[in-house]
Amino acid sequence: xxxxxxxxxxxxxxxxxxxxxxxxxxxxxxxxxxxxxxxxxxxxxxxxxxxxxxxxxxxxxxxxxxxxxxxxxxxxxxxxxxxxxxxxxxxxxxxxxxxxxxxxxxxxxxxxxxxxxxxxxxxxxxxxxxxxxxxxxxxxxxxxxxxxxxxxxxxxxxxxxxxxxxxxxxxxxxxxxxxxxxxxxxxxxxxxxxxxxxxxxxx
Numbered sequence: 469x470x471x472x473x474x475x476x477x478x479x480x481x482x483x484x485x486x487x488x489x490x491x492x493x494x495x496x497x498x499x500x501x502x503x504x505x506x507x508x509x510x511x512x513x514x515x516x517x518x519x520x521x522x523x524x525x526x527x528x529x530x531x532x533x534x535x536x537x538x539x540x541x542x543x544x545x546x547x548x549x550x551x552x553x554x555x556x557x558x559x560x561x562x563x564x565x566x567x568x569x570x571x572x573x574x575x576x577x578x579x580x581x582x583x584x585x586x587x588x589x590x591x592x593x594x595x596x597x598x599x600x601x602x603x604x605x606x607x608x609x610x611x612x613x614x615x616x617x618x619x620x621x622x623x624x625x626x627x628x629x630x631x632x633x634x635x636x637x638x639x640x641x642x643x644x645x646x647x648x649x650x651x652x653x654x655x656x657x658x659x660x661x662x663x664x665x666x667x668x669x670x671x
Contacts, residue, residue, distance in 0.1 A: 499523065500631070500671040501530055503557075505540065506664040507640055510603070510633035511671070512587055515626075518578040522589055522597075522627040525570035527670070529599040534564055535668040542602075542650075543641045544657045551605055555640045556590055557665055558600030566598045574613040574622045582611040582623075585630035585637070594622045603630060605641050 496517040503510040516523035529535050535558065542556035559566070572594040575581060582588060586604045588611065591597035602624075604611070613623035630637060640663050649658035 499527060501668060502671055503668050504666045505636060508633060508636040510636050511631050512628050513631045514628040515580060518580055519573045519625060519627040521571055522573050522625045526627065528567055530668050530670060535599060535665060538562060538665045540640050540663040540665065541659055542654065542657050543643060543645055543659055545641065546608065551638060551641065553641055554602045554604050554608060555637060556600065556602040560600060569596050569598055571595055572622060573625045575626055576613040576615065578626065580626035582608045582626055585634055586626050587628045587630065588624045588626040591624060594620065597625060603637050605638055
């Protein structure tokens with residue numbers, strides 16, 4: 469081994485046996501959206517890796533600016549202390565051109581849950597949702613899918629999370645409601661006045 473030292477041999481063996489360093493796949497980039505409301509901004513992160521159809525549907529309305537000049541119109545209080553419930557917003561019967569309804573992605577499919585700050589699509593029958601949405605204050609597990617229950621047990625399509633602005637969400641939940649407006653279970657839950665959604669934009 470003229471000219472080659474023992475150290476060179478050991479180093480060469482170590483390098484030959486070293487495992488290649490593989491690049492780790494990047495985490496999926498979740499879209500972020502800011503709702504600018506009359507009470508302040510609310511920032512959302514959309515779980516498009518978990519609920520791709522629901523997120524794409526929501527972003528279609530965002531990119532088309534069809535949620536601009538809409539409103540939060542409902543505040544449902546489940547409990548006062550700790551504060552628990554939801555606020556609902558969107559077109560709420562306003563004259564806005566709607567896209568076709570989106571297929572229902574239940575929490576049983578997505579693995580998402582209705583926790584504090586979760587945003588979810590409002591609906592009537594499964595597969596009827598368009599762009600109206602609600603944001604939870606505190607956990608509301610009754611909105612998750614539950615196949616052990618009879619009837620429509622598919623819950624609602626959670627699709628993201630508030631990352632900033634929960635103080636605004638709680639303020640809206642505590643805003644005044646009309647004692648007479650609203651039908652059925654929504655009576656007494658309609659905001660009076662409503663809270664304007666000025667713009668909705670991707671960050």
